[in-house]
Amino acid sequence: MALVESLAVAGTSRILLAVLDGLGGLPRENRTELELAATPNLDRLAAKSSLGLLVPIEPGITPGSGPAHLALFGYDPVEHQIGRGVLEALGIGLEIKHGDLCARANFATLGEDGKVKDRRAGRIPTEESTKLCELLQQKAGRIEDVEVIVRPGKEHRFVVVFRGEGLGEGLADSDPQHDGLVPLEVSSVQPGADKSARVANAFIARCAEVLKKEPRANWVLLRGLACRPALQSFAERYKLKPACVAAYPMYRGLARLVGMDILKTGETWSDEVATVRQNVQKHDLIFAHFKETDKAGEDGDFDAKVELLERFDEDILPKLLGLKFDVVCVTGDHSTPATLKAHSWHPVPVLVWSRHVRPHACSMAFGEQACGRGSLGTLYSRQLMGLLLANGLRLKKFGA
């Protein structure tokens, strides 16, 4: 990675990184979702592109969205791990600053014996927990010199962000993980996290005071306390001006972690394409994220995933190609085979088009088999950015 960074130079070429979430699949009757889908536009593009397979992390490793995207952005996902609290905050669209300490939180029911009776406070409805979060924001919005941001999630879940000086990470959860146990104090397991632990515990105590008359949600449990990882900015690393177009907050959040400009967009793929079109001249690289394919995979809905891929091919891809990017990459962050109803470890099809690729020149449809025989071979997701920059003629020669 340091090599790519050291060779990157500014340029005028424009790069599109289109990510179909969970793109890779597994066959049902010999064909994967992508292979079964009728995708004439992708197939035509594939025939003049270089194809390959991306291993998101390592062979056999199934990634979450966080590490899978960091890898696509060219960051080592094992070296730069994103804590659960941070991911949760990104997922609900919170803007996280450097030094912020984030936690996943639950409303819980504490019994009179001081033990946790229900770690999920009877799964109280979102409207109820939203009100409680507003109350906590008012009454527990500051601990010492630390600003506390409380935001509701779904049902009993919410997110807490502690913003202030000297909040190191390395904290054990207060959640005892099982009902019937006494809630723990947040404790520091790394040097430099003492203030964090003290503030978190003071926050819990303040919440207990505020919530003491609540029948169910009379306690809060904190988990996955973590700081925003310190990542070199994408712009600085690659000498380009990047932007993110994503309907889902989590992916905007991940892009924000690497310093991309976040473009305001709507909720549909068409909204996203319109946003790309409006901004295409203002940025060197646009990361466009399409979520629904992953959801269909997670739902185990093979046919829905096929349909979504066909819709991408028919409605979305031609519009993107009409914007005359110099480099076009279509890939996924990981595989989400409908047969597994989950993210998986299988390598992800990738297509790279520019005027400077060795075309695939194969009549096979764009899919896992074709990509497995592609001229890019099987490479790691974290190696993709180097290829895209090269195709945009944005990397100097190494050595003389």
Place this chain on the structure above:
Amino acid sequence: MALVESLAVAGTSRILLAVLDGLGGLPRENRTELELAATPNLDRLAAKSSLGLLVPIEPGITPGSGPAHLALFGYDPVEHQIGRGVLEALGIGLEIKHGDLCARANFATLGEDGKVKDRRAGRIPTEESTKLCELLQQKAGRIEDVEVIVRPGKEHRFVVVFRGEGLGEGLADSDPQHDGLVPLEVSSVQPGADKSARVANAFIARCAEVLKKEPRANWVLLRGLACRPALQSFAERYKLKPACVAAYPMYRGLARLVGMDILKTGETWSDEVATVRQNVQKHDLIFAHFKETDKAGEDGDFDAKVELLERFDEDILPKLLGLKFDVVCVTGDHSTPATLKAHSWHPVPVLVWSRHVRPHACSMAFGEQACGRGSLGTLYSRQLMGLLLANGLRLKKFGA
């Protein structure tokens, strides 16, 4: 590797790792041994499996059996090197304990001038050296507080194991490598090996005393002194219960180094299959080793290797598949092309079957060419275990 280990969870799936020693080959008239062999069962399995090529160590590196197997087991073979003495001891079936110091030994002839006249004592017959080893075991079986185990090998070769407290490694050989030179003292080249050197030299002196009237074998030379490497156990690393079925002692020894259960078996492939069958329900992973393919390669006997592969396909594979493993891997530890009469650096065909693979769906026979186009791509042997665990649904997701 630490990543796989951190994500491994216990499960109920069962994994077969079938290793045909020296499986990979080179073509004679355009086809390798494996490509020429008629292997309808392997071919059928390959069509519903993922194929690839395994690089045992690094491109161009020809491995011995020790590092090649450690890599298949998922251990970094460069980081964890197995001393020659240890390998020799494993090869004759000696059980080595943690802290044991092992040496390869030769009977030699020392001239009256104190110089080595023959480093191999005229290659004395095995029966003769066996008797001498028994004598040394009696007369030199203890040095200071150290137990000494002496076991014959072939002809002039034998193995010595020193068992006791504080026997560090880092010792230079006593073998001067050429006839006509004075035998060396064993000397310590690392701190912590002083006692080892003292004991080894005392052993040599004791042997000289015992053997002084022998016409040929009147001296012993020690080489490759090394301790058993400290390897994390396979069971702990991967959260499963592994067993080894191998007719040859060396491979049982290598499996024992990583803490596999060693199953008693006979000398033939059929014996091995019977042992697998009897134990299939008691273990999560069975490593089954088939030696003869490597021997045929080393003998330069292309046709014999072809025949052995056909026999594996006809007699052995169907029985193994009948045992309903959830994950089946067929591969080799390294290539042993008959045309080279030796181990080689060429990547090794690998086939991974489970319900969760992307099938190869190609009509080509299982072989080097087909595997070179397989969806697994070319990966390192040490990455295989992660894939097998993934296919057995035994790895948690990395990150969220």
